[in-house]
Amino acid sequence: MIALLLILVPLVSGLATFLIKKEEQVRTWSLLAAIITFIIAILGVAVYTAPGGWTFRAEWMGLLNSSFSLKGDGMGIMLCMLTALAYPVIFLSTWTTAYRKVHNFFGLMLLTQAGLMGVFLAMDALLFYFFWELALIPIYFICSQWGGERRIAVTFKFFIYTFIGSLLMLVGILYIYSRTPGHSFDISAFYQAGLSAKEQSWLFWLFFVAFAVKMPVFPFHTWQPDAYQQSPTAATMVLSALMVKMGVLGLLRWLLPVFPIAAYMNGDTISLLAVTGIIYASLIAMRQDDMKRLVAYSSIAHIGLMCAAVFAEDKSAMEGTMIQMFSHGINILGMWIVVEIIERKFGTVKISALGGIAQKAPALTFFFVIIAFANIALPLTNAFIGEFLMFKGILGSKVSQNGVLIMATAGLGIILGAVYTLRMGRKVFFGETNALTEKGTDIVFHEKAILAIIVGAILIVGIYPQPFLNTFDQISQSILKNSDVLPMLMKQKH
Template sequence: MLTVLLILIPLVTGLLTFGGKGSGPKVLGLVSSLASLAVVAGALFQFQSAPEGLQVTAAWIPQLGSTFSVGLDGMGLMLCLLTAIAFLLVFITIYNRDYERPGSFYGLMLLSQAGLVGVFTAYDALLFYVFWELALIPVYFLCSMWGGEKRVPVTFKFFIYTFTGSLLMLVGIIYLYLQSPDRSFSYASFTNLNLPAQEQSWLFWLLFVAFAIKMPIFPFHTWQPDTYEQSPTPVTMILSGVMVKMGLFGVLRWLLPVLPQGAFMWADVAIVLSVIGIVYASCIAMVQQDFKRLIAYSSIAHIGLMSAAIFANNEQSLQGIQVQMFNHGINIIGLWIVVEIIQQRLKVKNMEELGGIAQYAPRMAIFLVIIALANIALPLTNGFVGEFLMFSGLFQYNIWVMAVAGLGIILAAVYTLNMLQKVIFGESNSLTATTTDLQNTELVALSLIVIVILVLGVYPRPMLELVSSTTELVNSVF
């Protein structure tokens, strides 16, 4: 029942929020996110004692062999926790902001949360696809209605990419459904198919391209920087912090267990594309002056490392990528919160126009430094644990691949420290001299993020134990 509540709470509150005015929508959004986090906490407790109670199956479309089957394993629970934290942080951060048509804004945000949780809990392929679309469609309207000056062409490009990926995935799902002996969309039917290697080879690309677009990795990434730049920053927080994990999750939950031979045949190609993306995105991030685009390309590089780790096919890399999905989400949302604060205060994104903010907003400067260092995997921060495991896994796969991917660490340090120098330190100017420090809601959100960064950096064991069962399962079939 807790699993169903995780979907129902944002779904129902999202529908109720439409048409709301004044402060009602933001209050309902905040209450909904708090309730979701409380339910996730209950699910974490139950997972330790009776995980079977988190699985729910009910009749849905029996004529098609599809059931409403949802459940939580360690990876799904970890991503539901990330989703609940992410939306809570977003709603806290923007609580003092005013948006046109607030009922529609918060309603679409909550519907997207319902879709995300559905993706992470679905154990029926058709249900997975429905939730996949439910998560993406609200984002399209959020970007097109509340985005920047170039939102129309950028949103159209985002739509074309995501629609193409969704169509390819649907074709693959239908084909797999037709091959199942019992004509079922159930996860068990799909994982027991054992198709010939030749069929798995081309089916791999139908699913992989869909997931690669969502991550995104090279060369399916070109929608991302523009979308991140033009989207409202709260939407960008969800896109980069949570939604990119849909692609990684899809590979781990559906692609590898259902098409293990196809994944094995094309693993080297997937790793090469991922590593190219790491170096390519890092180099472009180094020359960016736009704050939002720098973080966007940084995210591509980090996701490229996670994608490469998946296909390295060993226990350490698989464990590292799952832990890093959570840690990257927390860190990147922290960076976007600071971007949102600076953009709201100063109305600029160009780092050349900034400088010396630490003199006027010391608390914000401290938080940005800690989060930025976690994002480049400084030891004793949460980012270090996952990256260490992923690089260990890549070392076992191929030392040269690891060495090239390791360039991302060096380049990330370069553009991150350069960003800190331009934004926080250096000489102030007439614009940055008007900066004010953190408001209470912003202070709460950033404090929560830094606490998570330091706690998981010092003591990562609970997160590693949470995803261990999923690691063993994926490693056994791939």
């Protein structure tokens, strides 16, 4: 029931929010719903080993042999926890932000959370697609209604990219359904579809494009920087901290196990695209004067490393990717909170217009420095263990012919990441104050509490990551077993 409640609470709460008219009641109701969802997730972790704790199955579309099948494996539970933790933090950090028709805004935000939970838990391909679209549609309306001056053009581009990717994936899902034993949408039936190498070769790209757009991976990334810049900050936090994980989960849960031969044949090509994106995004980030665009390109670089690690098909790389999904979500959320506070206090996100904030806001500076260190994967921060395991897995990959090249190029991206992150910190927080920052003030108690939660998560995972690694052990082995290409190649020969 835990899995079902994680979807139902934000779904029902979101629909109810549309009926509440008073702004204070809307914000309180939405925050309460987010906190209840977080408590359910915490209780779910406590009963993770209990029979049926994270499993729910019911009849849904019997004529199509599709069921409402939910299950929380280690990866899904971790992403649900990230989503459940992120939403109260997002609501509190943007508490004073004014919105037109505030009930519609928060209603759509909660519906997006329901869609995200469904994507992370769905074990039926048609249900997965249903929640994939449910997560997309509300965020589209949020960005188009409450975004910046260029929101219409930017959101339309975002919608076209994601809609085309979703449509391609739907075509692939229906084809595989026709090839499954007993015509079923169940994930186990998809794993056993017995697709030929030729079928896999074209079906693979239908799914990959959908996931690559969502992450996004070079060259499918062009919608992202503008969307992050023009969207309201709360929506940007959801897009960057949570929705990109839909694509990474899609690669691990659906792409590799369903198309093992195609993944083996195309893995190096995609990994080279991913590391190209790392270098490209890092170089562009170094040139940015807008903090929002800098953080956006930073996210592209981090996701590129995860994509390359996935196609290494190595246990260390798998576990590193999974823990990095959580770590990236926490770190990028922290970066956006800092950017949002600066924009609210000083009315700008231009790096060249700021300076000396450390003199006026020492607490904000303290939290930013820790988050920045996590963003560049300093030891004892959460990102270090994930990146270390991913590099180890890429270098030790048995399916890649270019492991050393991929690792070296990705490593250069890490160095460039340190350059643009520390450059931003130096120019924004240190040095002398100017006319704009001279009258700045430090963050208030609730902002300190929010950033303390972020920093606490950074340090806890960085210092003691073993519980996470234990959680990912079983799912990593399962993915590698289902994506093992050697038995499939032998079968194809015969």
